[in-house]
Structure formats: structure tokens, C-alpha cells
Amino acid sequence: MPVEIPKDKWPGSVRTVTIGALPKDGGTRKCTVTVGGETTMPFLHYEGEIPNRPVVAIEIMDRQPDDWSPLLAEAWKDVMDDPAKWAVAAEQAGADLLVLELSLNNRNGEPTTPDEAVSAVKSVLAASGLPLIVFGPGQAEADNALLVPISEATKGERIVLGICEDKNYRTIVATAMANDHLVSARTAMDVNLAKQLNILISDMGLPLDRILMDPTTGALGYGIEYGFSVMERLRLAALQGDKMTQLPMIVTPGYEAWKIKESKVGEGVPETWGDWLNRAINWETLTAITLLESGADVLVLRHPESVKRVKRAIDELMSAKELV
Numbered sequence: 001m002p003v004e005i006p007k008d009k010w011p012g013s014v015r016t017v018t019i020g021a022l023p024k025d026g027g028t029r030k031c032t033v034t035v036g037g038e039t040t041m042p043f044l045h046y047e048g049e050i051p052n053r054p055v056v057a058i059e060i061m062d063r064q065p066d067d068w069s070p071l072l073a074e075a076w077k078d079v080m081d082d083p084a085k086w087a088v089a090a091e092q093a094g095a096d097l098l099v100l101e102l103s104l105n106n107r108n109g110e111p112t113t114p115d116e117a118v119s120a121v122k123s124v125l126a127a128s129g130l131p132l133i134v135f136g137p138g139q140a141e142a143d144n145a146l147l148v149p150i151s152e153a154t155k156g157e158r159i160v161l162g163i164c165e166d167k168n169y170r171t172i173v174a175t176a177m178a179n180d181h182l183v184s185a186r187t188a189m190d191v192n193l194a195k196q197l198n199i200l201i202s203d204m205g206l207p208l209d210r211i212l213m214d215p216t217t218g219a220l221g222y223g224i225e226y227g228f229s230v231m232e233r234l235r236l237a238a239l240q241g242d243k244m245t246q247l248p249m250i251v252t253p254g255y256e257a258w259k260i261k262e263s264k265v266g267e268g269v270p271e272t273w274g275d276w277l278n279r280a281i282n283w284e285t286l287t288a289i290t291l292l293e294s295g296a297d298v299l300v301l302r303h304p305e306s307v308k309r310v311k312r313a314i315d316e317l318m319s320a321k322e323l324v
Contacts, residue, residue: 014238016035017212020033020131020158020159033097038050042235042294043293045320058093058095058302059302062100075303087127088128102117135184164197165197173201184211186214190230198211213250215227251296256287284301288301
């Protein structure tokens with residue numbers, strides 16, 4: 001006899017967020033990326049709709065980073081010296097959109113100036129037609145100093161400005177509102193903190209469909225269980241109707257996976273760890289796919305091979321609806 005699969009029916013849904021603007025809408029992008037819209041938990045196609053597939057962004061920087069693994073340097077080679085060339089290479093590697101991270105200091109060791117930051121962003125926009133996310137150096141004062149002129153110089157492009165945190169969200173949200181951009185809101189791994197920051201941003205007048213939520217996470221074996229739990233609870237709250245959690249989630253498995261010893265170190269480790277490159281790529285890939293299952297809509301990766309594997313996994317997970 002046939003077995004009836006029990007199905008949940010959710011009253012809420014995740015909002016859709018569109019990144020990038022086409023020429024007809026005042027931007028210069030050749031395509032846009034829309035995420036969100038789910039009415040069910042990840043990949044349960046038989047329970048609801050998943051109208052927009054998760055997307056993969058590749059992280060690039062405004063100059064060659066000082067602290068990235070030599071394996072990444074080997075993968076990207078000389079394009080790391082030029083953000084425009086790096087953007088082209090990332091697009092060719094299969095990125096759905098780009099994340100440009102700004103350095104705190106330039107090649108000469110001096111603080112990155114607003115003019116240098118704007119120049120880097122404009123060079124990336126000119127080199128690639130993909131939608132763009134721009135992350136500041138990660139210090140509130142420097143983020144504000146660099147992101148405001150970038151926002152003004154790219155008015156209408158609908159880029160995502162980050163990172164919005166409780167220390168600096170007012171400045172970044174204000175400039176995003178003035179120049180028709182989006183923001184990425186990051187909090188520590190906590191459901192209530194994530195919700196509270198979304199409320200604060202919304203109270204300033206920025207529409208919820210211009211916010212990506214970054215609940216942060218850890219790499220595989222380094223806190224990912226707790227991060228998974230927080231993301232899962234945020235998605236459950238969204239589907240239950242909590243408006244301030246109904247935002248697509250962006251996560252950075254590339255950053256998390258490539259900062260741990262198993263990925264960064266190739267010498268002086270147990271032989272049983274196996275080949276360094278395979279191990280590092282597997283760590284990034286498994287971290288990313290785990291976060292897919294917890295509700296991630298935008299995954300920010302670093303290695304081109306990881307991008308291929310994760311996109312293949314997304315294809316398979318999305319094609320499962322054909323079997324329902």
C-alpha cells in the first residue's frame with residue numbers, strides 16, 4: 001500500500017531580494033540575481049515552493065591578500081594583483097555574483113583611501129557584468145569611511161554594502177537608502193541578535209527586500225553545528241510568520257574554511273590528513289553544502305574547484321523536485 005508522506009504547511013515565506021540593476025533600471029549589470037521566496041525548509045520541494053535557487057559568490061579583494069593560503073594563490077595566480085582581472089577570472093570560474101572585499105591598508109602599507117576603494121569597485125564593475133557585493137575591511141570606522149563614497153559613486157547599481165553591524169549600521173543604511181543599494185546585516189550566532197539588527201535597520205526606513213541577513217557560522221568541525229542550528233531556527237521563525245526573520249541568508253564558508261589549520265597548513269600535520277589541496281577543497285565544499293541544508297541563499301566561496309562542486313550540489317538538490 002502507498003505510504004503517505006506527512007507535510008507541513010507554513011503560513012510565512014522568505015522575502016525575495018534582487019541584487020544588481022540592469023541598464024533599463026539605472027544600472028550597468030548584464031544580469032541580476034534574485035534570492036529568497038521559499039515557502040518551505042531547504043529542498044523539501046514536496047512541501048512548498050523554492051522559486052529561486054541558492055547562488056554562489058566568489059570572494060575577491062582589491063589587492064593581493066597577505067593572509068590567504070598559498071593554495072588559493074596557486075589557483076588564481078597573477079590575477080590576484082588586479083581586482084578587475086580577478087573579477088573576470090571569477091566570472092569564468094562560474095560565480096553567480098562577486099564579493100569584493102576592501103583591504104584595511106593598500107600595497108604600500110598605508111590606510112586604503114576612499115579614492116582607492118572607489119577605483120577598485122569601478123574597475124570590477126567595468127570588467128564584469130555580474131551583480132556585486134562590497135565588504136569593508138571589517139573595522140567600523142574604516143568601513144564607514146570607504147563604503148559611503150563607494151555608495152555615492154555607484155548610485156543605482158543596487159550593490160550590497162557590508163558589513164552592517166550594531167556598531168555602524170546607521171551610516172551604511174543611510175547611504176544605501178540615499179543611493180538605492182542593499183545591505184548585508186551581520187550578527188554573532190544568535191537568533192535574537194539577528195532579528196534585533198533587522199528591526200533596527202528596518203526602523204531607519206530601509207525596505208526589508210533590500211536586506212540580506214548574515215547570521216555568521218563556523219567551518220566544518222569549528223562551530224558549524226551551532227551556526228546550523230541558529231540558521232535553521234531563523235528559517236523556521238520566518239516560515240512561521242515572523243517578518244523580521246523573513247530575509248534571505250548570506251554566509252561565508254570560504255572565509256571560515258580557509259582560516260583553519262586543516263586548510264592553511266600543509267606541513268607538520270599527521271600523514272593521515274591526506275593530500276593538502278584535496279583536504280582544503282573538501283573542507284570548504286562540505287562547509288558550504290552543510291550550510292545549504294540550513295537555509296543559506298548566498299554562499300561566498302574562494303577556491304574555483306569548490307565553486308564547481310557546490311554548484312553541482314545545488315543542481316542536484318534543486319532537481320529533486322522533479323522526483324516529487
